Amino acid sequence: MDHRTPAATVGVVGGGQLGRMMGEAAGPLGVELVVSDPTPDCPAAPVVRDQVVGDFEDYEAIRTLAERADVLTFEIELADPDAMERVGEETDTPIHPDPGTLRTIQDKLVQNRTLEKGGLPVPAFRRVDTEADLRKAGEELGWPVMLKAREGGYDGRGNRPVEGPEAAAEALEEVGGAALAEEFVDFERELAVMGAVGDGETRAYPVTETIHEEEILRESVTPARTNEAVRSRAREIAFDVLEILEGRGVYGIELFETADGEILVNEIAPRPHNSGHWTIEGAGCSQFEQHVRAVLGWPLGDASLRSPAVTANLLGDVTDPRVAELAGTESILGTAEASLHWYGKREARPLRKMGHVTLTEADADRDTLLSRARKLVGSVSFK
Template identity: 65%
Template structure:
């Protein structure tokens, strides 16, 4: 094994949002420098990264400059152009992790589902959509409602439209720009996720988290999930199977449905650190961001062991229109010993925009999850962006 030293190498990251910011924060103690590429000058990650290249996510000249300054490239946003990354990697010799081929698979939800189904990963019934008749046919086969999804570009529930009846098919299809697919609607007990890590020759999974959404946006993650031991074991098994399909090192956010019958079905995959894994910063022995830095560099992975039960609650914009971002009444968070505030450095707040998060961790391994959840909700409700 190669002897590792610090100060270490440089990681080039396409994207400089909150994920890039927290990745740079986690890489710094390891002696790893991070250079970002992002089109927004002084992006959220800029204050904690070594440097920023101001360029679009598909700007080949900018990505070539990034590759020239880095030992490995990665991305924190799926808008990274997979073809450009592949070309630049081949020409420069700078590896990309996860691989651009994985980004291609993830980029199109229909391609993603087909490849995973072919690999034996359990997924809800689905089909491609060319016209409204395909939606009506799916309702006839799967029952109503069904979930219509944009194949590309959707996140935080954007591009996902429930279709309640055949009469709604035309309007639903018009609301989804571009190619679409349709899935049967899963009557789930809870939504869960596994943050999984693919290293050089090892894999690791964090404890399963339970995700609470409202308006298709993640509001809270409860760890450990309030699931049975059998469901937990099955979720980890499915996550391991997913990693077999993915090509390249790094962290993968694997979103799952726990059905009322106790089955586990794959929802979607993010080939990067994921919002539902932010709890790991305080709640696990090593965070998902540290793990991503280790993995893309080919370094040994850290421990994913749970320190203590932990709650994540997102701080979303509670405003009616865009305005300067300023979070008020944070005193209670700072005064609570088990609470931690994370601010993402975004200058403008918009309705329901993710601006930061709070974690609340237990003091012991058997801390009461329900009490922690109540405490986290109380803290979140006390802060506001309204003036």
């Protein structure tokens, strides 16, 4: 049975909120998505052609995707690059970004070494395998240090600040062993640039300011509230990052702006990213449509700013897991400049990303937009 459309079919490993928004963006292009995800009726399921139920490293599930798709991609770093590489070789299905890029990104030590070798500015770092390694790293880099799990962590997960040698054992146990320690960056603000690599072309969206709390992204402000020289340098570094990564697609490039105006690369996500959700309303072409275009080798879309944009995440404000029901959305729905995005997750958990709200307004003051977004998010709650 031929499941292909006249346009194209994209297979996506992962069917979470990113897959859902990718499916929403692909539809108007005539592109269909088939996703694989271990959760039956995953968040992406209502808006894509089909779901294959299978773990992110499930070879058979990934092969099924490849057999039904013109190109294979992923929306989560937990996807297995070895399984995808094998499937690609056996089925001649293109995979973008390249599994080798995913393999590099999955290990934060390898990622930092790759960036450093490519001449990109990164925080000073040390490999950490034991408590003694962490204590030595703290002595060399200066306490406190940021301890990061080498594998399995993304979007702030697996990161833990370590104040001093007395906390070394507990911190290492918390992140699960193999890690790296980075110098603790005294940053002025955190920034992000969504970059896109197409067939012989690259684009970068305007620089976004990202606001985190407890290592979780809470809000984004675009354009970033910094000077033009810093924004220009951030975009320049983003293009340099794209040069050393293999494969087409959208990349979330997270950065630090230091107190003296320097830019350091923090982490890279080889997929659409929370810091780029503003592009749905605020840019000519959303990061999700851009990713679909890029992996298919189609011309890239307009990455320019339509209007200033602020995004605020809807996080699970619960103490225990419960059925996800959002109450009080009237204030968001009644605000002309606001757009509500619900991710379709059935269970609310503490600080879980359940959706987001974006405010856009031409020539708007970004501080005012941020204040309004916070007020709107604060008006809703989970029952």
